[in-house]
Amino acid sequence: MKSKIAKSLITVALIILAGWLLRYSWLQRHISYEDYTYTVDEAKRLQYFPQAQYAHGLRAWFRNDADGAAGFFRQAVSQDVFFVDAWLKLAQAEALMGNPEKAQAILTFTDSRTARVLRWKWPQTLLAHELGMDDIFSGNINYFIAHGKMLQDAFQILDTHFRGKITAALQALVHDNLAPYLKWLMRWGRTDNAHTVWQRIAETGNPNPQITLQYVHFQVSKKRVKEARAIWLPYADKGGMTNAGFENGITRRGFDWRYGSDSNGRWEIKRVGSPAWEGSYALQVFFAGRENLSFHNLYQIVPVEPLKPYRLTYWWRSEKVTTDQGLFVDIYGYDSRGLYKKGPMITGTNDWCAEAVEFTPPENCQAVVVRLCRLPSGRFDSNIAGTLWLDNFRLVEKQVERSD
16 A cells, blocks of 8 residues: 555656756747747746846847846846856946946956956956956956957957057066067057067066067068167178078078069069078079069168178079079169169179179268169060079278268
8 A cells, every 4th residue: 555655656756857858948948049029928937947048138138228238147146156158247237227336346356257258358357447446457467468369459449458558568578478468469560569668678688589570570660670670680680681691591681682583484582592602601693594684682771880881792693594684783762762772784604703882871870771683674585594693792981981
């Protein structure tokens, strides 16, 4: 008898549980398919489902009902204390309703629980910006930069948060994140701000060579030659130019040699080990004879001092350079007008020869361009072919003879 009663009770319990599971599954279906009707009755039926309460809260939020949204978000976090999305939306609602202290408390709580989780960093950053919580804001910005995530957005909101004040931004960033910040400022062409950040980086006394090269290249592009020259001095050769004998790999940046490439194969520029006039390398310029080229694709920007006389010397060798219009080296002002000098034309086949070009930079000329050129020929047989080698460039101040 007792056994039958026990079995009956178990059966009843299972029937009740099955009924509850059936109702739960039916309600859960709305959660899975998100097919809410957003009625008061539905919100009541789903009051124990935090995802549903969150969805209803978002509905109210986007209808500008902050108070109603906050009620739903509170219900969601009461059911699931680790529901971070609901916490953050609740903080937004509290801030909008004029309760910043509650919003700050919520943000402090969520930040302490998700310090190493990227997913919620951005909404937390926006909320910290809105609430003026600089510690959390700066911590998240440094996290983004250190992990290389959302860099453009992070730097943009950093700039907005501190109203473009670089000194405040520098205080917020850790030292390892200054180089990415400098790159961002250079990308936007903010010369003075970039200079301020560079000075902070340089205070360490040992800046990364890559960021140094990038910054010098940026300064040169903005024609701020004096500042760039002061940074570049350790990299320059004693002969006044950079990589004058092509012994090092060419970076094509800053005060180093620059040249482009031709996808059509009409010409090619490369460092070669032989022949070389001095050292282990020279620069080879090859022309395939396919076109009557106007060539000015190899050059170096060289810092100089205005009104001082200079002598540029270089060595060259040629092999079967065709047409009446050969190659020549010319010099002109980079950041001012009034200077143009050129060396003799190079044609035919010649062993190593030395050339010299003298010039005096005009007033306010802080840099000149040393360039390899070729002008188009007017003859019928005008397609240039052949090979030229360059080596051992030197730029020195010319001694002015004094009359007694």
